[in-house]
Amino acid sequence: MFQQLAARLQEAIDRLRGRGRITEEDLKGTLREIRRALIEADVNLEVARAFVEEVRERALGRKVLESLTPAEVVLATVYEALKEALGGEPKHPQLKDRNVWFLVGLQGSGKTTTAAKLALYYKGKGRRPLLVAADTQRPAAREQLRVLGEKVGVPVLEVQDGESPESIRRRVEERARLEVRDLVLVDTAGRLQIDERLMEELVRLKAALRPDEVLLVLDAMTGQEALSVAQAFDERVGVTGLVLTKLDGDARGGAALSARRVTGKPIYFAGVSERPEGLEPFYPDRLAGRILGMGDVATLAEKVRQAGLEAEAPKSAKELTLEDFLKQMQNLKRLGSFSELLKLLPGVGRALPQGFQVDERAFKRLEAIVLSMTPEERKDPRILNASRRRRIAKGSGTTVQEVNRLVKAFEETKALMKSLERRKGRGLMGMFRR
Numbered sequence: 001m002f003q004q005l006a007a008r009l010q011e012a013i014d015r016l017r018g019r020g021r022i023t024e025e026d027l028k029g030t031l032r033e034i035r036r037a038l039i040e041a042d043v044n045l046e047v048a049r050a051f052v053e054e055v056r057e058r059a060l061g062r063k064v065l066e067s068l069t070p071a072e073v074v075l076a077t078v079y080e081a082l083k084e085a086l087g088g089e090p091k092h093p094q095l096k097d098r099n100v101w102f103l104v105g106l107q108g109s110g111k112t113t114t115a116a117k118l119a120l121y122y123k124g125k126g127r128r129p130l131l132v133a134a135d136t137q138r139p140a141a142r143e144q145l146r147v148l149g150e151k152v153g154v155p156v157l158e159v160q161d162g163e164s165p166e167s168i169r170r171r172v173e174e175r176a177r178l179e180v181r182d183l184v185l186v187d188t189a190g191r192l193q194i195d196e197r198l199m200e201e202l203v204r205l206k207a208a209l210r211p212d213e214v215l216l217v218l219d220a221m222t223g224q225e226a227l228s229v230a231q232a233f234d235e236r237v238g239v240t241g242l243v244l245t246k247l248d249g250d251a252r253g254g255a256a257l258s259a260r261r262v263t264g265k266p267i268y269f270a271g272v273s274e275r276p277e278g279l280e281p282f283y284p285d286r287l288a289g290r291i292l293g294m295g296d297v298a299t300l301a302e303k304v305r306q307a308g309l310e311a312e313a314p315k316s317a318k319e320l321t322l323e324d325f326l327k328q329m330q331n332l333k334r335l336g337s338f339s340e341l342l343k344l345l346p347g348v349g350r351a352l353p354q355g356f357q358v359d360e361r362a363f364k365r366l367e368a369i370v371l372s373m374t375p376e377e378r379k380d381p382r383i384l385n386a387s388r389r390r391r392i393a394k395g396s397g398t399t400v401q402e403v404n405r406l407v408k409a410f411e412e413t414k415a416l417m418k419s420l421e422r423r424k425g426r427g428l429m430g431m432f433r434r
């Protein structure tokens with residue numbers, strides 16, 4: 001699925017790997033590569049531009065952790081942007097006690113196959129589907145659904161040549177009532193291209209059957225083309241959700257990545273083989289992970305987000321107080337074990353600095369020390385003379401040595417930040433500061 005796009009995106013991000021620091025030029029280069037990869041994958045131009053801009057803004061606004069390299073931050077950011085482009089949270093059609101769903105789409109899109117797949121899928125979930133072969137002009141299309149219906153063990157109601165929407169409605173209602181069918185799947189007529197008569201027919205059938213969902217079946221292999229089809233169908237018939245078929249083929253990804261933004265409709269399902277079982281609910285996060293060649297990147301991004309690490313921009317060395325320092329450590333603690341975190345990233349065999357983990361008890365002591373300081377002391381620990389340090393140790397139930405160690409670690413962090421700031425624009429911190 002999307003092999004070429006996947007390879008190109010991974011390559012673009014890999015350029016940043018193994019570097020402790022990246023320049024703005026590096027990031028620009030990577031974003032340029034990402035944009036090219038998207039356009040080659042037939043992603044809508046506007047969508048590709050917005051995507052890259054979003055990644056850029058997020059990467060810049062995001063605080064870089066000592067233990068996460070810029071490549072990892074960019075990776076997590078691209079992952080999130082991909083997930084969003086694919087629709088964000090997974091969406092499923094609403095199921096009620098009784099349901100009528102339309103399947104609409106061009107001939108060859110996989111509409112009939114998808115109708116049978118949906119029947120099988122929901123039958124497996126305890127529903128009682130009824131398939132309706134609703135092409136009033138092509139007996140061959142109805143015949144195809146009849147065969148598929150038999151295969152999946154779901155009854156098929158076939159319309160007659162030229163049958164009126166009203167008559168279809170009556171027959172469907174009667175059959176559903178008699179056989180206690182609670183999910184009516186209507187395989188509507190397909191044409192090779194959008195044509196006015198087809199649209200009119202669909203509009204009339206819709207007025208008669210009043211479907212709860214109108215699912216547009218799109219062939220992912222047709223890329224951008226699929227989206228103009230989607231817009232045409234939506235304008236005339238009204239679409240509630242999409243099914244992308246043939247994602248198992250060598251679809252480039254353009255349709256999937258552009259569909260949500262261009263049509264505003266959620267992708268409910270993906271067709272992943274010709275067989276009746278080849279239908280999957282569409283999970284944006286899993287697909288985004290797969291495109292980036294790593295399932296676990298989802299977990300990483302979630303951890304970074306949960307820890308709220310991107311919430312505050314880093315202060316300058318001059319403004320840094322002991323309270324900020326404490327907050328940073330709290331963030332590290334919330335991330336949990338860094339060795340665990342790094343294991344989530346394939347190809348990161350980096351050895352961790354000694355004693356990087358902050359355990360709960362040690363952290364509590366550090367916190368107690370900072371809390372025992374006056375606001376002035378927290379702002380500027382240089383005023384901490386021996387007697388103040390003794391007072392703090394006593395107040396926090398710790399030792400003077402521990403107070404000294406904390407102050408020293410703070411001064412070192414400040415010094416490190418300063419030296420990075422001197423290389424502002426090229427250094428890690430400068431790079432990611434707005």
Ligand SMILES: Nc1nc2c(ncn2[C@@H]2O[C@H](COP(=O)(O)OP(=O)(O)OP(=O)(O)O)[C@@H](O)[C@H]2O)c(=O)[nH]1
Nearest residue numbers: 107108109110111112113190245246271272273274
């Ligand atoms: N590989 C793959 N093939 C699919 C998928 N969905 C449908 N197909 C194939 O695509 C072709 C067209 O599918 P149909 O279901 O006949 O398409 P349709 O839109 O109903 O077309 P008409 O019945 O002619 O109106 C068939 O050969 C299907 O087997 C899919 O998810 N993966």
